[in-house]
Amino acid sequence: MPLDVIVLVVVAGLFAIVSGMNDGGAILATGLKLPTVRPATGILTLVAMVALIPLATHQVALTFVNRLATFHDPGGRYAMTIAVICSLAVVLVLSAKGRPTSLTLAIVGGLTGAGLGWGLPVSAGSVALVLGFGLAAPVVGALVAWAVTLLLLRLANARSLPSWHRVAFIVQCVAYAANDGQKMLAVFIIAIGTTDLAPSTTTLTANVDLGTTALTTDLGLGTTALTAALFGLGALYGLPKAGRLLSREIIVSRPLHGVAAELATGSAVIASAAASMPVSMTQTVAGALIGAGMTQGGGRVRWYAAVKIVTAWLLTLPASALLAGITAWTAKAAIP
Template structure:
């Protein structure tokens, strides 16, 4: 089973990185574009922002490096804090989170990759019984979601 899980983990992780880039990549491009224009023109002169293909390629490489190095740590921290995770849980959660994020992004409603991974990990572990879940950690995250998501939605309106 461990070879099968490892074989499944690699494409699941690649799919997760793709979902992260699709969902969060535009934020990095916007921030970098504004920073480049501020450096060129000063804080008062920023108008329409355009990035050259060279800058875009550099941003893609930096974003990819960040995704490849940070996603395993996020998954491990979430796994330890929320559930008694097994490797199969992490593969299942990563695949489910990537699918949810890609689907919501395709519909124009980007979501948090971290929240999707957390929900996937809890769901995968809870499938084996509620005792595998550390409910205090889940409650902490759920409380944060209940406070921040409506605040973000109301700020959008």
């Protein structure tokens, strides 16, 4: 196996763990005040969805692979490796400080910067479109959560709220696996040479021409299950940090707010997946929590915590793009 493949596979595994650290806590955080879904059950459910949903739909993964930059061109694996490492470096610094940021923003910035630095074709239109959806997601999540909260105040009560929570949590898990979670799959796609997945079979098969070598790779349940397991390990570690900030510090929340935020987040993220556009689950959850809290006035929102998160978002993409661009340009010049 070529060295660049081995390195990128290892990096892809690390990326899955950090995705769990960053995203897993955010997904579980909204329902922590309800005993309906225990953390262990929640993580197992999320892991199962991350393993299974990509076998049915994987269009968001293809957006990362094909629409931002052409990473199946010669040197694409090197550029992808640099993009992921630089994205992880930015996110790990923020995660260590207990500030959940958007790993999706980081990888979009990293892919764009590494593509430009390595001299690969980069689609400015696609990058702008992805960023547009990313910016809209937390706003849409907030608006939908505001409406859902008002609806639940009329329809839900103490006895029925756990049932609403179960449904909302499943919707949110499906949404993550169909959208944000597929950034992990995209790295494996480049690592093993898969760029065109076949949706009609249970095994995802592809042919790709990398330079002069034609590769045929099966990306089946084994690969998605491994990715999901690594993601689950990261989620176990990251829940206390990322989960605490979202569940306790953004708003003075009630259980109903968490359920409304889950329903709103799942709906917004699934809609983006239908358009093949990746959006950040962390961003959307944070926006949805603010929208739910705003139904009872802005005083319920802890704006200082929200500002810290938004500041992290604003730093994430340019920092990842700049770091990846400089690193890729330097590495290409150094590699004979």
